[in-house]
Amino acid sequence: MSTEVRVPTLGESVTEATVATWFKKPGDNVSADEMLCELETDKVTVEVPAPAAGTLAEIVAGEGETVSVDALLATISEGAAAPAGKPDVAPAKSSGSAKKKSAPAGDSIDVMVPTLGESVTEATVSTWFKSPGDAVARDEMLCELETDKVSVEVPAPAGGTLGEILAQEGETVQAGGKLAVLTTGETPQDAEAPAPEKAQAAEAPSGKSVEHAPSAKKLMAEKGLSPDDVEGTGRDGRIMKEDVQRRLAEGAAKPAPAAAPAARPGPSSRAPVPAEDAGREERVKMTRLRQTIARRLKDAQNTAAMLTTYNEVDMSSVMTLRREYKDLFEKKHGVKLGFMSFFTKACCHALREVPEVNAEIDGTDIVYKNFVHMGIAVGTPTGLVVPVVRNADQMGFAEIEQRIAELGIRARDGKLSMNEMQGGTFTISNGGVYGSLMSSPILNPPQSGILGMHKIQDRPMVENGQIVIRPMMYLALSYDHRVVDGKGAVTFLVRVKEALEDPRRLLMDL
Incomplete structure (x- = not known):
């Protein structure tokens, strides 16, 4: 039995999008609500989650192709992935959290970064309300994420014990990324099993070749810009069309690197602090909102x-x-x-x-x-x-x-x-x-x-x-x-x- 992955509603008056990036390839195991690909419209990027757990069987629309609303993107063969349980009848919370799943006692469930909102691809972990080893109830708040504008609470997808926290307070996480591992039932020792996955996840961004959005590459070519001239705000620094448009609006020439500290003051731009004042200062990292x-x-x-x-x-x-x-x-x-x-x-x-x-x-x-x-x-x-x-x-x-x-x-x-x-x-x-x-x-x-x-x-x-x-x-x-x-x-x-x-x-x- 297979499940179809289709283009979601893209927004008012938006009828088509470009397939920008596939995060999975045919044969990969996927979990329900795990991000499969990213679509790009004229204004925003839209992430497409897996409608069910299984194995990605076929990609119908490759990167760079233009697709319309409800068009077929891929198919998923069910039953080949790690047990994910059946979806609950209860709808997901309005905060954008992934659909909750029930799992047998002792199974590990990943706590994922929920959908953060239109055109928002990353957030900062601001507060963990639980520590590893703490018992948690289903839908109990585990942590709070902070985006550029709003705070998003992440509830527990099931009852059990919080095992390993993979994203600590202050770390930046991508939409669809893994935050922690939850062990259902009363077997907290099982929570340590996904530790190797953490190392793989940490290595993935550095070893990944970032593919910029097709429309962004086209616009950069038309305007004579190189990727080094544009600051990407997409996943892993990926350059989107709106990044290029923002760069063009700021001026034809990119400021020289020497001018950067003056434009965005940092710790290095400060004058030396007298020794007698050093202990009377407090340094606090700016929030994403600030x-x-x-x-x-x-x-x-x-x-x-x-x-x-x-x-x-x-x-x-x-x-x-x-x-x-x-x-x-x-x-x-x-x-x-x-x-x-x-x-x-x-x-x-x-x-x-x-x-x-x-x-x-x-x-x-x-x-x-x-x-x-x-x-x-x-x-x-x-x-x-x-x-x-x-x-x-x-x-x-x-x-x-x-x-x-x-x-x-x-x-x-x-x-x-x-x-x-x-x-x-x-x-x-x-x-x-x-x-x-x-x-x-x-x-x-x-x-x-x-x-x-x-x-x-x-x-x-x-x-x-x-x-x-x-x-x-x-x-x-x-x-x-x-x-x-x-x-x-x-x-x-x-x-x-x-x-x-x-x-x-x-x-x-x-």
Whole structure:
């Protein structure tokens, strides 16, 4: 009996992909959910797991071939691989963990790195909750992995004893890689058996010849780049198409090696530390999230022609309206009426009039978005994340407040999915909650605009020749001058100001 391996759903409006790499060859034993091959679409890479345990019988679509959704990739002959047990009826957890299997007592089960999310190929082991020899229950959390954006918990695939941990805290692991070995039942001594496999796994990356993605090789050839000019982010440093595109966006010439320490400071770039201070320092490795934040913010500065324009808004009308209706609003909708819904609606209103602020550059094209996916910057204990409120321009005040509240809780708990942080077209950052009076926000690539909110502070203002006290807020719009002209940026900010100072304009679409 054989099982077919087919092309999975590739994403909205994506109908075909290129077979980039096969990790197995005909005749190899495979376990259920073990990664067989990697497909590459225009935007992302997709890993294809084995639907069942057995032996890879035939590869139908070789590397470099283009395949459509649901096309046949390979076949697996069942029954030849190591016992894997029958799949449980219970579905896999939303964290992306592999399907759980039941196994006879005393059998060893590999604990694998789960699918990490679209285009995410590796993670760092941040915390082990169990030690070798500890008894674990089925679905009990064994460890936590950290990717560029989210944390992923790995549950135990079965009850038993944790044998050997193959990936220690701080190590980088690939999607589909092996984390540990679990021995079912009460025979912890069996857990030491896979030790030779660990040595083989450690040797595999160094001895493997990395095959770069076909579309990446084609694009490098067209642009006159060599693999040494491009930093690969795929498995084992494999260069993907998006890596080449990112390299081209950074400039035609790669920086000289001597300039690298200045671009990304490391321990070697520090000045000598006086002996009396050496014992009073603490060195902590940057988390993957913090490294990603640093890289993306620096890329934004290097790539975009970033400029900031400022204005101020009298918050009297919004505060009066909010004070008048907040109790009734919360009673009816079950959520508090905050300031973010007013700012979100005001920005959506302004983006319709100045669409270039809601656009992005793609090569030599400008892509205008006829929708608003609003990014809301959220500070968390581990760093800044930007969850996205999709189709915010079609939502009412209550829907916006409810969605922002949900995303805020998920962000603080580290439970945001990759999908919830992708696809934003414009961003709002509220530094006012921390007491900021004035700042220049940095763009969130590839977006062309970000609005910075600040603290509300009573200030003397002149109205009709009289000095009055008004609750004022400074607004800052950072924008990409390659797409947005100064007139458009100023107009956008003025429209936001007008909508907030007279919220009735939002209702009348003025």
